Amino acid sequence: MDAAVEAEGLVKSFEGRRVVDGVSLSVAPGSICGVLGQNGAGKTTTLRMLLGIIDPDDGRRTLLGSDKPLSVASRVGYLPEERGLYQATTAREMIAYLGALRGLPWSEGRRRGVKLLEEAGLGEHANAKIQTLSKGMAQKVQLLATIVHQPDLIVLDEPFSGLDPVNQGVLEAIIKRERARGATILFSTHVMAHAERLCDSLVIIANGRTRFSGTVDAARRTLPTKVAVELERTPDNPRTLLPAGFVGNDRSYRFDLPAEGLEPILRRLLDAGVGLRDLHVERPSLHDAFVSIVGLPADAPAEAA
């Protein structure tokens, strides 16, 4: 099946400054894709271009198979980074209105709104005005309004920002539930933990360019796995026992896991009679991979391993 979201070479400048400079990405239907990047990397502008809020200066995009995003707006849900609700409107009416904008009948929107609010633990606030809700509650209301019409594609811009850990967990559960329903989810974040737990694929943007596109594991594999060993005795000549590039001294050493694996090294160490007191295989975190990828020169995109 075609990608739910596809972009190629998106470019956008504001007042002569190129904010997005050739972003490309592809999101498989029914998957969760995270767009990672530092503040100002161009994530929000990219999402806005994908949704048709703003037009790219160059490049092409398709959303649910259409190159006119607004033509499929009724199948899309969007939570912007800058949250906004009508303060004098009740939670239920707000959800119904945003659903109605996506083509859901008002009455059905109200019914689903109440149900969603109850599921999210806000049932008693269904008829409360937004201005009376806490920031976290209002944020949840906006998320529920984003999914009330059961969209095929959900785009969330920094959905976790401003939420406490408990509500972050609730939001993660909602995202997983929507994916289980069959929806495709694209969200931006700069918090690696969420992406690591949720995402099937990642797009890392830095300085307006795509620096990485692939799975979370592939991102991790852009960095070598580290091995730490602690020996019983100090080897006479560690260079003959350990891979090139090792660091350490006396009995503690660290080195990159070689392509042929760990077994030949362990055999050499045991044959040399230095003994093996401890061994750790340290897989790189997404955080490490992100920092590494973003830190690369702009013209050297990281490749998925």
Add this chain to the structure above:
Amino acid sequence: MIGAILTVARRDFAATVFNKSFLLWLLMPLIFMTVSPLIGFFVGSQVARPGSSSVALVDPERRLEPHLIRAVDEARARAGYDDLRERFADLRPDTPFPEELAPPPDALQSPRLAELARPGALEALANRLDLDSKLGFGPSLSSFIPVIATVSADGDPAATAARLLRLDNGGDGARYAAVLLVDAGGERLVVGKGAVDVDRITRLVNDARQYRDAPAAIAVADAARKPLIVEKKVDRRADNERASRLLMANGAVFALFMLIAIMSQILLSNMVEEKANKVIEVLVASVPVPAIFAGKLIGMLAVSMVGLGVWGTAGAVVSAAIAPALPAGLLPTPAVGWPVFMLLAVGYFVTAYLIFGAVYLGIGSLCSSIREVQSLSMPATIVTTVTLILTISGAGNPDGGLASVLRVVPFSSPYMMLATAAVEPKFGFHALAMLWQLAFAALVVWQSSRLFRRGVLHAGPAPKLFGKKG
């Protein structure tokens, strides 16, 4: 697209109408009633302008002209002399009254009166009596004696009089209130519009006749008693009705203007608020920008229709209750009749609202704070205020050139056309005017929606009037 427009309109309508402040808004007519006396004063001064107290003299053979001039001069001198006498009595009540101010003989051919009629004679007398001549001679000289202007006749004197009074187009814009025709048949005064003191003119003509027959001055009493033929060419009742309709036209223009101004301000603040609370991004991601724009316009239009409905119903109930106690004919019927006038009022409200609403909505999309609203809306406010002033001026003379221009200029056309409907029983050109206004409104809506898109999210190229992109 239609569904999106109606969804946005529905929300804005509900959010406004089901709000406590809407009740305050509905009380707006009370404020109108409070300020209407002031407006009436201004409008009244505009409406009273047509016609004047000037009298044109058409006397091709100069049968009466020199004598009438003398009669006017001496009448002025007499009025001025009376004024000096009163002033002396007021300023020096304890001083013996000077002989110089003794009442002159009120007979014609009085040498003393003829002497006082010479230029500067009254001022010299005032100086001699140590009265402050700089105070002038009060209103008696300038206002109570009509200005007599000699006009050459071209062809038939009667046709000349009709031309001078502009009787062929209802008398509006005529420079003269009456024409005095003098020929072999005698003297005829043809009265048009405006304030004419027929008795005073009759006295002047009688005086002039006696000067003309001076050698037998004493014997001309019979001639002086010969009545001046006075013809009234303009039906005063129709004249009054037209004046009332002009007042109504101005009232309608003012009411329409106030309503449009209020609705535009609500739209403006609505848009700024929407930008401030960030909802706009969700809207822009959900529906096309022109749909948001049109939805907001239609939503507030529906709000104003509710207001009009409430005010109209309240007005009808109050009118029905107090109508029996009012004198008949107090409220004139508009020239096109009440039902058509009300329909036209609604129609012109809609077109004016669309034009000005779209302008203000476009301005609102560019503003992110009240301060920006104040500075950016200033030019539009100036334009609308100037439009109101010009329209009230133009409505005072619907046949004038200014009114014609205002009917065509899109920003003033709805106001001027409504004013015209109050005084002119023409129907056809209202349809044409509305089509023109709607076409212009569509242009403004289109252009403002481009501004809106640019202003709301800084999306797209900078808007260019009549440009292709955006």
